[in-house]
Amino acid sequence: MxxxxxxxxxxxxxxxxxxxxxxxxxxxxxxxxxxxxxxxxxxxxxxxxxxxxxxxxxxxxxxxxxxxxxxxxxxxxxxxxxxxxxxxxxxxxxxxxxxxxxxxxxxxxxxxxxxxxxxxxxxxxxxxxxxxxxxxxxxxxxxxxxxxxxxxxxxxxxxxxxxxxxxxxxxxxxxxxxxxxxxxxxxxxxxxxxxxxxxxxxxxxxxxxxxxxxxxxxxxxxxxxxxxxxxxxLAFKATGPRSGVWAEPSQLDAAAHEVADVEKMIDAAEALYGPYRWGRYDMLVLPPSFPFGGMENPTLTFLTPTIITGDRSNTDVVAHELAHSWSGNLVTNATWSDSWLNEGFTTYFENRIMEAVYGKERAAMYADLDWDGLVKDIKDAGGDADPSTRLHGDPGATAGQLDYFKGSTFLRTIEQAVGRDRFDAYLRSYFDRHAFQPQTTAGFLADIRKNLIKGDKALEAKLQLDRWAYQAGLPENAVHVKSATLAEVDAQLAAVKAGGPVSAVTPKGWATQQWLRFLNGLPREQTPARLKELDETLGLSASTNAYVRSAWAELAIANRYEPALPSIQAFVKSVGRGLLIRPIFEGLMAQGDWGKPIAKRFFEDARPTYHPVTAAQIAKIVSK
CATH class of the missing domain: 2.60.40.1730 (tricorn interacting facor f3 domain)
Structure with a gap:
């Protein structure tokens, strides 16, 4: 209670x-x-x-x-x-x-x-x-x-x-x-x-x-x-009647173009879960050392410049931070043991905004990639029995991005079980009931039992609420959304994995999500010749997309591919977003005597450009 x-x-x-x-x-x-x-x-x-x-x-x-x-x-x-x-x-x-x-x-x-x-x-x-x-x-x-x-x-x-x-x-x-x-x-x-x-x-x-x-x-x-x-x-440019973007003058036009759909997102969010209660929704695009993709500060979301790729393929970050105006800012985890109440709810809500603005298939791409991340995080944590794969646990101890991925999958599973209209009505009432209040996992479960399940024993058994919230691993009723667009990428990926030429891959027009599906799906063991072919054919080391550069760096490091090291060193010095650089340093450290000195050298060179939060995280990684 x-x-x-x-x-x-x-x-x-x-x-x-x-x-x-x-x-x-x-x-x-x-x-x-x-x-x-x-x-x-x-x-x-x-x-x-x-x-x-x-x-x-x-x-x-x-x-x-x-x-x-x-x-x-x-x-x-x-x-x-x-x-x-x-x-x-x-x-x-x-x-x-x-x-x-x-x-x-x-x-x-x-x-x-x-x-x-x-x-x-x-x-x-x-x-x-x-x-x-x-x-x-x-x-x-x-x-x-x-x-x-x-x-x-x-x-x-x-x-x-x-x-x-x-x-x-x-x-x-x-x-x-x-x-x-x-x-x-x-x-x-x-x-x-x-x-x-x-x-x-x-x-x-x-x-x-x-x-x-x-x-x-x-x-x-x-x-x-x-x-x-x-x-x-800093300079400002309006993107709508109640939104705009702040940035350094040289970045302002590109930033405003990238986030131009924000008013549509606000309208979509309000149609789903009730009024936006914070007045204005402005954004600030920061220098590259900002440690996160975004930070949901009320009335002024902070954004990383890594989302600016010119094609608006990373506007899910904007949708995510906007969704926090309800889940996180309006109803907040009471302690960091329950951060999934902020991040899992927001990742689910973000996907609903993306669907409303860009269509069902684009939302499916994001959800499908989140599933990949969920499976990877559980595997990297040691499997379904590892306590770090619980939603409610010790603060800061959740594996990878499970607060985001497992939490959103939990809510998507409830949606499918009870129907979207019923679940949307429940969530809207939930935000109203708990507006400007803290919340715990126990509080959420009590609320959903009272206001959605209402004593339906069959539905209670079907949802497995306590299993999702308090136990490790992924319950068997988890819903996996699959993307037709990513299935097409998978077909090209399969051809390359079977030994086909990289030149047969047709990445023109690929969004960030398609690139990630392809690069992360490649086997981790590659020959130097194959890595050279991938890099030269697809322009990976020279890509202006930070997500592509990060995924390529992980693959190159896994194979100790030294020709990629100058590009990787330049990348970790130019980007301070933890999501993109932590895997690189972790990968280098995992390579033992070859990678550890490289990791320490790269960190020593890049550390002055990092936010203290990021510097502390990377310092822990390279000191192991």
């Missing part, structure tokens, strides 16, 4: 004016909702609103200023516990500027430190003056040469899952939703953007000392990992 604690109701101190814009979001108090990745104790005292007033310094690579936190506490609470990671704390006071006693606990290398602040009776706000360190895990400081324009430095943040504690002192847990506001001061000539409503039209206000001030607001409670910031030489 889900227990919601809406606002510490029985023993609440009245919230300050800033927090009275909206009712504080509920928190879950069931055992499975306990977040082991936070130091916070929200049932005693919690943050409901964060107001930031920060200066950005490219010279010192720091963000510094003040965070004003609205506090909601029980009358018996003597302290509030926040999450911080390597912040320099200068002062902690109450709203009347009276100092408050505080301690910063020892730093855990994964979780940072607990900032414990005493709460005298009646304390409603806490002001913290602080500064980040240059190595803050959420912040990427790019030199001009690492940007598209090559003239100005660039800053962007990445909060998920628990990195925002390195630049915002708050309770950094997805189950503790907070509203926020911010004033960001940057050097003149730069533009600041954030994942909230822009209060100054996006142009900022010129202030003394050749600086420009920007103001933002998010009046809906969000998990703190969704507070995001970017500062750089």
């Amino acid at each position: 889900q227990i919601l604690l809406p606002a510490l109701a029985a023993f609440v101190i009245a919230a300050p004016a800033a927090a009275q814009q909206a009712q504080p979001a509920p928190i879950l108090t069931t055992p499975e909702a306990r977040d082991v990745w936070t130091h916070a104790e929200p049932q005693a005292a919690r943050v409901t609103h964060v107001d930031l007033d920060l200066d950005v310094s490219f010279e010192s690579k720091t963000v510094s200023g003040r965070a004003l936190l609205d506090v909601l506490a029980s009358p018996h609470a003597k302290q509030i516990v926040l999450d911080v990671d390597d912040l320099e704390i200068f002062e902690v006071t109450n709203a009347e500027r009276r100092p408050l006693r505080y301690t910063v606990g020892p730093r855990d290398k994964e979780l940072g430190s607990a900032l414990t602040i005493e709460l005298p009776a009646g304390t409603r706000q806490i002001a913290i003056r602080y500064s980040t360190k240059p190595g803050a895990s959420a912040l990427q400081w790019l030199a001009p040469e690492l940007t598209a324009g090559k003239k100005q430095p660039y800053l962007f943040s990445q909060g998920q899952p628990i990195n925002n504690r390195s630049w915002i002192p708050t309770q950094d847990s997805p189950g503790i939703r907070q509203t926020w506001s911010a004033t960001i001061t940057v050097p003149d000539g730069f533009v600041a953007v954030m994942s909230g409503e822009r209060l100054d039209g996006g142009k900022g206000e010129l202030v003394p000392h050749y600086q420009r001030r920007f103001r933002f607001r998010m009046d809906k409670p969000v998990p703190p990992y969704l507070i995001a910031l970017a500062v750089g030489d």
Whole structure:
């Protein structure tokens, strides 16, 4: 049973004016909702609103200023516990500027430190003056040469899952939703953007000392990992009445062309699962070091430039991040043990958007490739019995992309069992019932049993809900969608596998998904002559498609094909997206004495171009 604690109701101190814009979001108090990745104790005292007033310094690579936190506490609470990671704390006071006693606990290398602040009776706000360190895990400081324009430095943040504690002192847990506001001061000539409503039209206000001030607001409670910031030489282009794209000027037209269908996607999403509740849907195309395909920051999705291939074949990334506006941003996993509630739901929803906008066959291509990824992840994890193939498990322990692939397959299996119309009606009501609230696997299963299954024992047995959610491997009722387009690629692949010439392959007009099906389907053992033929005939090392380059690198490394190494080294230095470069470093390390020194050399060369999140991931791989 889900227990919601809406606002510490029985023993609440009245919230300050800033927090009275909206009712504080509920928190879950069931055992499975306990977040082991936070130091916070929200049932005693919690943050409901964060107001930031920060200066950005490219010279010192720091963000510094003040965070004003609205506090909601029980009358018996003597302290509030926040999450911080390597912040320099200068002062902690109450709203009347009276100092408050505080301690910063020892730093855990994964979780940072607990900032414990005493709460005298009646304390409603806490002001913290602080500064980040240059190595803050959420912040990427790019030199001009690492940007598209090559003239100005660039800053962007990445909060998920628990990195925002390195630049915002708050309770950094997805189950503790907070509203926020911010004033960001940057050097003149730069533009600041954030994942909230822009209060100054996006142009900022010129202030003394050749600086420009920007103001933002998010009046809906969000998990703190969704507070995001970017500062750089940025320009904007509208893609519709409520959408647009930010990018460096030299990238703007190409970016706008690639995401031009976003308004159609918003319309399709709303027709499926209800109104878009965040106002605008803008996108920011970042420099290549951005570690993910996209990040679903509300009102401002962050996107990797690797999706820009000119043919819109990677707009599934846009559909995915848009879908997060419902699954993830609106209804959020309470802890990272249940991240499939964000990613599995979103991958399913993304596919439905793609079907609505581009047709059933294109959606089938994505679903069929996801099935390939699901099978591969289970195999790589060690098979169906491995605990990392469970949906609900230890945070961060799920194999590969199973949160995405197994989670979406689970929902697709339910859809087929009950019928699409019935399932769509259920999902729409689910998002309405749990809007702006955290959720757990147990909570979802209770909800679907109450509102969809409704005591139907035959349907309960058919769906195998607990088997999907809590057990390893892939249940036998899993639905595999097959693509006719990819079947045609499979026919050409079969001919090549049988020894036919690569010149017989006709890849003209292939989308990314067709390339991936072909390259990933090739046997991992190839002769040098065959690899040379593949590369020269299909132009793999020179491809401008990052997905193609990554898949080719994996195949070349598996065969220790040294002629491909210069291209691979250039690729891992030019792309910071973890999905595309992690397999390359893992493949090199798997090649033992041949590959390990190459991996370490490539990483040493590329590390300055990586976001701290990516650098930490690759460092773990190459240090094994």
